[in-house]
Amino acid sequence: MDDIPSNIAKAVLICKQLQGMNVTPKEFIDLFLKSKKSTELATRRKLWFNQQGANSTISLLRIIRDGFMGNSYGQGRWKQFIAEEASQILLDTKVNRATSDIAPYMSSQHVTPLYFTERSKGKREQAIIQDDCPFLYNIISTYLNDGIHPPADPPPQILNDSLGQPSDPADLPLEADTRGETMEMPSDAFEAQIFESEGIAYASEKSSAHQRFRRNHHNRRNNGIQLHNGIRFLACGVSERVNNYLHKLALTCSRQTAIDALETLAIHAEGSIKRVMSLSKSPTLGPFICIDNLDIMEKVHKVAVGHRSMMYHGTWGYLQLPNQKLLESLDQSELNLNTYLQAIKDVPSMPIDPQAFMQTPAEEDLYYDVWLSQIARVLQEYIAVPAEREGAISTEPPVVEQISCQIPSIYMLKLMDESDDSAEGIGQVMESVQRQSGLTPEGILCTAPANGRGSGNNKKFQLSP
Known part of the structure; x- marks a missing residue:
């Protein structure tokens, strides 16, 4: 008895005291946590569930979990309990029902071009991850990443906020473009596949897609990705039979919904054409x-x-x-019909020198050096390294004049x-x-x-x- 730690001895003594009062430890804990008639018990247990005592309470739950996982029957009962709790959490999730460019639902009669921009798509996915279904997102992300838990607050897929999104594409300046928004994640499927082969996983995109499909099965008003796919499939020539099959799998909307959405988008396109063609919009x-x-x-x-x-x-x-940048670099007084007619008048007598359409020796050397540096980089990364660095072909290509992208x-x-x-x-x-x-x-x-x-x-x- 002298070798028994004092805390264990106290626990044994408490159990004996409970046994003497004909109360089991489970009954005591049940009364301690559920009793509402005793203010003293309520005062003692209030620290279990607030910020001060939550961590120790969760540690206690993990100890109970380890006890269940010690035998096959306990494992089954614990997994069943966790599955029931997870299902209830998902059923209690409140989903945004509003109709807007960042809402999960959009009517084909009220859709606008802004709904299909990368910025709106990113905001909708962020709403799914952080606001609507963070619990499901964490579960799917952990599963797809082979047990690597995602951070408590998933990092947002940051959009380029410097590119503002106006209420209508035609309200942009002449040089602006509504499709200029980009996301940090690769948009090219082949590029993403290469990165994944190197061990880089993009669970955020995959898990959010899983959530969108699950939510569409649960509630047909969550049709964002289905409306996207329906319009894409229609434009790509997917047959109505295949589209109906994908519609039953909640991967796309019906063909009639896609046609209705295109008709609505056509109305917006007509208005955009009239605005950009107006004389007040393009005076020069x-x-x-x-x-x-x-x-x-x-x-x-x-x-x-x-x-x-x-x-x-x-x-x-x-x-x-x-x-617009090109227009600003020009002499505005020369942008008139007379200048154009004079330039056209000189075309028949203008001498044509074929050499002007060919590369100069300096440009050919630059082209050769760029190819050589790229080949050298591939050889060094995947095959072999030079025995001597000094005098080896450079893996850095020379600076070239970049074309605006x-x-x-x-x-x-x-x-x-x-x-x-x-x-x-x-x-x-x-x-x-x-x-x-x-x-x-x-x-x-x-x-x-x-x-x-x-x-x-x-x-x-x-x-x-």
């Missing part, structure tokens, strides 16, 4: 009109009497806003039935563009230069009032 130089002929099979997605697939012969095109601001025009392969056809095309722009014939001739691209319409259009 209007957007460029780029057009080309189009011959495709026009497939009818919703078959009905009198509707069938047929060949479409027409014209497609888009408006491209000029780069800014995505241009483009607004798609509605498909036009008119063909641009004749003078009459190009006139009809310009009339269609004029109707879409909301300008008068004189207004569109003053605001936008046109450019025909393709083998069948390499023409220059002199637009004068």
Whole structure:
């Protein structure tokens, strides 16, 4: 008895005292934690569940868990208990039901282009991870990472906040672009696959996707990713039969919902075209009109009497806003019709030197050095290292003149039935563009230069009032 620690001796004495009062330890703990008629007991147990005593209480629960895991029957009962508690936590999760660009639900009748930007997508996923389903996120992330627990507060997929998102794409400055937002996680599937082979896991994207599918099964009002996929599948030519199968798996929306969403987006696109083509929006130089002929099979997605697939012969095109930085570097007084006519007048007599289209010796040497440095880097990283560093080929490529990677601001025009392969056809095309722009014939001739691209319409259009 002398070798027994004092704390164990006290525990044995307490058990004997309880036995003498015909009370088991479980009954005592049950009364101690549940009794509401004794203020003394309530005072003693209040520290168990607040900030001061929560850690020690959880440690006690872990000790109980270890006792259950000591035998096969206890393991089954403990896992069943944890599964029931986890299920109840998920059922009690409150999900945002509002309709907005960052809400999980969006009606096909009220969808806007902002709903499909990377910024809105990132905010929706953050809402799922941090606000709606943090419990489920932690479970899935831990499972996908082979037992590595995620941090208590998942790091947000930070968006580039320096790129502000206006209420409408057409309200941007001429050089801005609504698709310029980027996320820290790789958007290219092949790139992400390479990183994962190196041991880098992106559990945040995967687990949030699992949560979106689970929430759509639980409540069809959470249709964000399904609406995204439905529009993508429609644009990529996925058949209605495959789409219906994916719809039953909660991977996409119905085909009719996708068509309704596209019709709503088309209304927003019409308004955007009218705004960017307005004379007040582009007082100096209007957007460029780029057009080309189009011959495709026009497939009818919703078959009905009198509707069938047929060949479409027409014209497609888009408006491209000029780069604002480039405009600021130009002499504004030279941006007029007379300057353009004078430049065109000198074209027939302009000498053409083929050497101007070829690389100079310095450019060829630079091209050679860049390739050589890249090959040397691959050899050193994956095959072998040079015996002597001195005199070895450099793995750092020389500095080259970088081309701007800014995505241009483009607004798609509605498909036009008119063909641009004749003078009459190009006139009809310009009339269609004029109707879409909301300008008068004189207004569109003053605001936008046109450019025909393709083998069948390499023409220059002199637009004068």
